[in-house]
Amino acid sequence: MNQLIFWWKRPRTIRSLMHDGTVAQRLSDSSKSDTESENQGKPDAFIRRLTGIYQRLLVLLVALLPLMMISYLELFQDPKLLFEAYGLHEVASLLAIALGAFVTYVTWRCYLASGEIFLRWLALAFLGFTLVYLPHGLFTRFSDDMMALFLAYGPASRLAMAICLLVALKRFGKPVRPSESRRRPTTWGMAVGIFLAIDLGLAAFFLIPMVSAKSVIPVMEALALALFLAGIIVTALRRIRLPLMIIYLLSLAAFAQASIAFLISDPWSHLWWLAHVIFTTGFLLLSYGVVHAFHTTGSFSTVYSQAEVMKQVRQEQAHTQEALAKLKTANTRLAQQAATDWLTGAANRRQLTRQARRELARAQRNGTPLSLLCLDIDHFKTVNDVHGHQAGDQVLKQVALTMQQNLRPTDLLARVGGEEFQVLLPDANSQQAGEIAERIRSSLHDLEIRLHGKVLKVTVSVGSAQMVQDGKDLDSIMRAGDERLYEAKALGRNRVVTG
Numbered sequence: 346m347n348q349l350i351f352w353w354k355r356p357r358t359i360r361s362l363m364h365d366g367t368v369a370q371r372l373s374d375s376s377k378s379d380t381e382s383e384n385q386g387k388p389d390a391f392i393r394r395l396t397g398i399y400q401r402l403l404v405l406l407v408a409l410l411p412l413m414m415i416s417y418l419e420l421f422q423d424p425k426l427l428f429e430a431y432g433l434h435e436v437a438s439l440l441a442i443a444l445g446a447f448v449t450y451v452t453w454r455c456y457l458a459s460g461e462i463f464l465r466w467l468a469l470a471f472l473g474f475t476l477v478y479l480p481h482g483l484f485t486r487f488s489d490d491m492m493a494l495f496l497a498y499g500p501a502s503r504l505a506m507a508i509c510l511l512v513a514l515k516r517f518g519k520p521v522r523p524s525e526s527r528r529r530p531t532t533w534g535m536a537v538g539i540f541l542a543i544d545l546g547l548a549a550f551f552l553i554p555m556v557s558a559k560s561v562i563p564v565m566e567a568l569a570l571a572l573f574l575a576g577i578i579v580t581a582l583r584r585i586r587l588p589l590m591i592i593y594l595l596s597l598a599a600f601a602q603a604s605i606a607f608l609i610s611d612p613w614s615h616l617w618w619l620a621h622v623i624f625t626t627g628f629l630l631l632s633y634g635v636v637h638a639f640h641t642t643g644s645f646s647t648v649y650s651q652a653e654v655m656k657q658v659r660q661e662q663a664h665t666q667e668a669l670a671k672l673k674t675a676n677t678r679l680a681q682q683a684a685t686d687w688l689t690g691a692a693n694r695r696q697l698t699r700q701a702r703r704e705l706a707r708a709q710r711n712g713t714p715l716s717l718l719c720l721d722i723d724h725f726k727t728v729n730d731v732h733g734h735q736a737g738d739q740v741l742k743q744v745a746l747t748m749q750q751n752l753r754p755t756d757l758l759a760r761v762g763g764e765e766f767q768v769l770l771p772d773a774n775s776q777q778a779g780e781i782a783e784r785i786r787s788s789l790h791d792l793e794i795r796l797h798g799k800v801l802k803v804t805v806s807v808g809s810a811q812m813v814q815d816g817k818d819l820d821s822i823m824r825a826g827d828e829r830l831y832e833a834k835a836l837g838r839n840r841v842v843t844g
């Protein structure tokens with residue numbers, strides 16, 4: 346039944362009824378994406394429309410089921426056949442009272458939680474039914490002598506309930522009550538007082554011997570029927586199609602049809618019993634809605650269908666995945682930044698050390714050569730002193746770029762100090778490393794750096810070191826490279842010293 350009913354709701358109605366703007370926006374978005382997906386495949390749209398019509402028909406069928414049962418008994422059964430089971434009636438009435446009290450309490454709790462005025466009136470409807478119906482069960486054994494009084498509490502309880510249910514509908518969607526006024530004992534005490542007064546009033550009215558009050562009973566029943574029907578019309582006109590309100594609508598339909606059955610049946614006849622069953626069905630259905638609200642938001646207007654919830658979950662999942670992808674990109678960028686020299690874009694010392702350890706292990710495993718170049722720009726201090734620090738920065742960038750252009754993709758260039766660089770050369774032996782170093786040196790020697798209309802020239806000194814020849818660990822290799830670099834400086838700069 347749950348599944349069957351939830352289809353009815355449309356986002357447009359939800360938007361008009363919801364207090365939560367964010368959710369309304371999300372639902373609006375989801376309705377957009379829904380339309381998009383509907384436009385994607387025509388056959389899909391057709392099946393959707395077809396199943397939509399089928400679902401509407403199913404709801405209509407469920408709503409009118411009691412009428413079919415009533416017609417069946419009315420047409421095919423002798424109305425004189427009676428089932429005068431006092432005990433059963435008493436037990437059933439007692440159960441109805443207990444159930445009514447329980448549902449009243451749960452609805453009241455929902456009202457306290459959500460503050461929906463609709464729920465206050467729904468709680469009053471259950472309370473009214475429970476209290477006014479109470480004597481009907483109690484007077485079962487006196488039904489022979491006081492039939493009118495015994496019967497009167499039935500339609501009176503339904504009438505009290507119908508009035509409250511209609512007021513509840515009128516108040517649907519109104520702003521919630523402030524929490525301090527929800528528990529006000531005078532309101533609830535007054536309600537209990539009114540319902541008990543109705544009980545006493547009825548007793549007084551039907552016990553006065555002069556009054557032939559029998560005709561009042563069908564009038565009350567007809568009034569209740571009219572109010573239940575009015576409730577159905579109000580719900581339809583206001584286009585209230587939230588999931589729990591569909592349950593409300595079906596309950597009203599059951600109550601209305603129960604009233605029809607009570608109106609046309611004789612006491613203790615099978616149709617009379619069926620009327621009880623139909624009313625109970627509506628009552629149970631409505632209590633299901635209340636319990637559902639209690640277990641979720643405590644509200645009737647903000648409990649969504651499973652389909653709606655799934656739509657939101659899917660949207661949230663998409664948001665999460667998008668956020669995760671952004672986080673991944675940001676992480677990659679951060680990792681890159683952490684491994685890169687901010688000025689030249691070359692690797693930094695940390696990255697070079699990490700990569701050198703990996704390459705060293707690989708070279709030892711595979712028995713392949715591995716070389717390291719230590720480079721230092723000559724007289725760089727003069728560049729800074731003469732042309733300024735910013736010009737020095739530009740020179741550093743140009744130098745790094747030129748070095749990079751002379752390397753293979755597998756080589757790693759790193760800026761390890763102010764004007765100091767190192768190059769890791771996997772699979773390069775001493776001779777190949779020397780050639781690469783020389784290529785870099787001569788490229789830099791030929792390089793003309795143009796800054797503010799001036800041409801700057803720099804040179805570089807290079808020391809080359811190799812795995813195995815200069816040691817098997819990184820420190821020894823780096824030390825050897827540094828020593829040869831200083832040697833190159835000492836020998837007059839702008840040169841390469843190899844092992």
Ligand SMILES: Nc1nc2c(ncn2[C@@H]2O[C@H](COP(=O)(O)OP(=O)(O)OP(=O)(O)O)[C@@H](O)[C@H]2O)c(=O)[nH]1
Nearest residue numbers: 721722723724725726727729734735737738763764
């Ligand atoms: N523009 C600029 N200068 C830097 C940077 N880092 C270090 N320096 C400068 O680089 C210069 C290095 O000078 P020295 O270590 O004396 O060496 P040098 O002048 O290159 O002389 P030799 O190495 O002996 O040929 C210093 O003036 C530092 O201020 C930087 O990021 N940008």
